[in-house]
Amino acid sequence: MKYLRAFALFWWNFIVGDDWRVAVGLAAALGLTWLLESHDVDAWWLLPVAVALLLAGSVRRESRTGG
Amino acid sequence: MSSDVLLFVTTFAASAVEAVEALTIVLAVGVVRGWRSTLIGVGAAGVVLAAIVAALGPALRLIPIDTLRFVVGALLLAFGLQWLRKAVLRASGYKPLHDEGAAFARERKEAASASPAGSTARIDWYSFTVAFKGVLLEGLEVTFIVITFGSTQGRLGLAAAAAASAVVLVVAVGIVVRGPLERVPENRLKFAVGLLLTSFGVFWGGEGAGVEWPSGDVAILGIVAFLGVVSIALTRVLRRRRRPLTAAEARA
Numbered sequence: 001m002k003y004l005r006a007f008a009l010f011w012w013n014f015i016v017g018d019d020w021r022v023a024v025g026l027a028a029a030l031g032l033t034w035l036l037e038s039h040d041v042d043a044w045w046l047l048p049v050a051v052a053l054l055l056a057g058s059v060r061r062e063s064r065t066g067g
Numbered sequence: 068m069s070s071d072v073l074l075f076v077t078t079f080a081a082s083a084v085e086a087v088e089a090l091t092i093v094l095a096v097g098v099v100r101g102w103r104s105t106l107i108g109v110g111a112a113g114v115v116l117a118a119i120v121a122a123l124g125p126a127l128r129l130i131p132i133d134t135l136r137f138v139v140g141a142l143l144l145a146f147g148l149q150w151l152r153k154a155v156l157r158a159s160g161y162k163p164l165h166d167e168g169a170a171f172a173r174e175r176k177e178a179a180s181a182s183p184a185g186s187t188a189r190i191d192w193y194s195f196t197v198a199f200k201g202v203l204l205e206g207l208e209v210t211f212i213v214i215t216f217g218s219t220q221g222r223l224g225l226a227a228a229a230a231a232s233a234v235v236l237v238v239a240v241g242i243v244v245r246g247p248l249e250r251v252p253e254n255r256l257k258f259a260v261g262l263l264l265t266s267f268g269v270f271w272g273g274e275g276a277g278v279e280w281p282s283g284d285v286a287i288l289g290i291v292a293f294l295g296v297v298s299i300a301l302t303r304v305l306r307r308r309r310r311p312l313t314a315a316e317a318r319a
Contacts, residue, residue, distance in 0.1 A: 017149040037277030044278045047269045052297045
């Protein structure tokens with residue numbers, strides 16, 4: 001049980017880390033890209049823009065609360 | 068060709084960062100508690116890592132490449148963006164710089180204050196466990212980096228060679244200096260590696276989701292440039308707005 005918890009914690013830190021909103025935002029952006037592409041809409045621009053916005057939002061939140 | 072070079076550089080740099088972290092832990096524990104149990108811990112972690120690689124390698128061939136790229140891209144994106152986020156916060160002064168010297172001193176102090184090492188014939192479980200955990204966790208991250216980069220590009224050998232070169236180089240430097248690896252500019256390296264991991268994550272995650280990138284593989288360079296400009300701009304804006312860290316925050 002202890003090792004299972006440590007294993008789950010490792011993956012949680014690996015994927016989610018300090019800001020769960022970023023992980024949720026990335027999942028949404030990937031899902032939306034897949035949805036648009038599967039309907040033949042060119043969506044190559046979506047992920048880079050989403051990543052830039054998620055990064056900006058996350059560091060802005062951290063600078064207000066932690067800095 | 069350019070994507071091979073980028074793959075080698077990214078895997079090398081990311082593996083070097085993880086190796087520096089593992090080596091800092093091993094050196095601190097080895098110097099204070101003795102080398103025997105520490106090196107047994109390192110060896111045991113190496114065996115477990117080899118078993119994981121042997122188990123994961125054949126399984127990867129059974130997964131369709133687009134599914135693999137999607138999963139790997141998503142994981143890489145989540146992992147890389149965490150590095151990039153922390154690097155921007157460190158570079159702008161909102162997080163204290165990661166100091167391998169301080170990490171070495173902290174590990175050394177903790178090792179010294181743990182229960183006595185015991186007789187030379189017995190295993191010192193403190194040294195064994197700390198070295199084992201440090202090498203296994205950082206090694207798992209190197210393994211993940213090698214498998215993701217190697218399998219999605221179909222260049223597992225190149226990625227493994229890059230990681231092995233990085234580990235050998237870091238260990239060689241560690242043996243020479245026998246102390247904290249302060250000379251390795253870890254924070255700048257993490258900024259660059261975070262940028263590269265995030266960019267590859269965008270590229271593969273997008274491909275896995277069905278995107279056809281304009282100009283094919285060359286698009287990676289465009290993504291690196293775009294996210295690089297965004298990260299540097301964010302660092303500058305945050306730096307201008309920053310108030311100085313308090314003494315407690317700087318020590319954290």
